[in-house]
């Protein structure tokens with residue numbers, strides 16, 4: 001299996017550490033107990049960086065950090081609290097702002113909580129980072145900002161048309177981050193992720209993402225509920241691609257990267273039914289589907305244009321969907337406990 005280090009060695013752009021930043025930096029990963037954050041924290045450690053995590057454990061788990069607990073500084077705290085943000089950003093070079101209250105349907109149930117955790121928390125963090133002298137912030141944005149326009153692929157210059165409080169809140173956080181960057185208050189890059197999947201993604205609960213829920217259904221031999229006809233398409237993106245983009249966003253020269261929002265996907269779109277077939281093929285198990293009515297806030301099709309990501313960051317997705325599904329299956333076989341309980345499966349752009 002090809003490691004990310006080799007991938008970095010291969011990229012035409014490679015890493016350019018900003019002036020004044022040594023090749024290892026002090027990183028804050030907000031939401032580091034969650035799916036993407038804990039994978040990013042592991043990767044940063046393996047690159048010799050110092051890692052602090054702040055997380056309120058609302059949707060993340062301490063156990064996601066068990067294997068690296070002795071190597072990171074973990075702070076349980078809530079970014080809605082400005083004092084927590086001030087303490088978390090002290091002595092930090094780069095903030096990876098991964099924390100959020102995710103999920104489109106959750107935001108329709110409780111839009112105020114969505115706003116507080118995704119927007120108020122972000123501006124608190126930006127202000128604290130600025131006052132603490134943090135060099136750069138890399139914001140985890142979301143493809144849900146594009147909404148349900150028929151135009152594919154989604155290009156960054158398109159008008160954003162959010163269809164849920166979650167999509168609006170993620171877009172607001174992105175706009176604040178880039179406004180701070182363009183105002184010269186802090187360097188900032190926003191990465192719009194397209195449906196991410198990989199190890200340590202929670203398969204449980206009503207807001208579970210579709211890939212871990214599919215593996216859970218395959219392993220337990222139970223039917224999988226899917227919303228709509230299954231012909232909706234997504235740019236399913238293996239988490240190593242997202243980590244690769246974060247590392248590039250943290251290290252490209254400011255004059256090249258700061259102030260930009262870029263898509264991060266795998267650059268191919270796959271229907272939910274084709275995804276089910278792929279998981280069946282890789283696991284060797286049939287998956288029975290239970291069709292449910294389409295859900296409010298869901299969009300029909302999604303695909304990332306990666307042209308800007310390539311131009312601004314030198315990003316090209318290192319891992320394809322079939323390779324990502326195969327890697328996840330290998331990981332799950334080593335960690336069967338990761339799929340221990342039922343999941344429902346959402347295919348909403350996240």
Ligand SMILES: NC(=O)c1ccc[n+]([C@@H]2O[C@H](COP(=O)([O-])OP(=O)(O)OC[C@H]3O[C@@H](n4cnc5c(N)ncnc54)[C@H](O)[C@@H]3O)[C@@H](O)[C@H]2O)c1
Nearest residue numbers: 031034035036056057058059060078079099100193196350
């Ligand atoms: N997973 C995807 O497909 C996807 C797609 C697009 C964008 N994103 C974005 O990527 C980021 C990570 O998503 P994820 O899938 O890993 O979600 P996750 O729920 O696994 O992780 C989010 C983490 O943030 C923490 N958190 C939430 N509110 C907080 C607060 N107020 N203070 C401190 N910590 C808080 C949670 O406890 C959790 O550990 C989010 O910003 C999300 O919007 C994810």
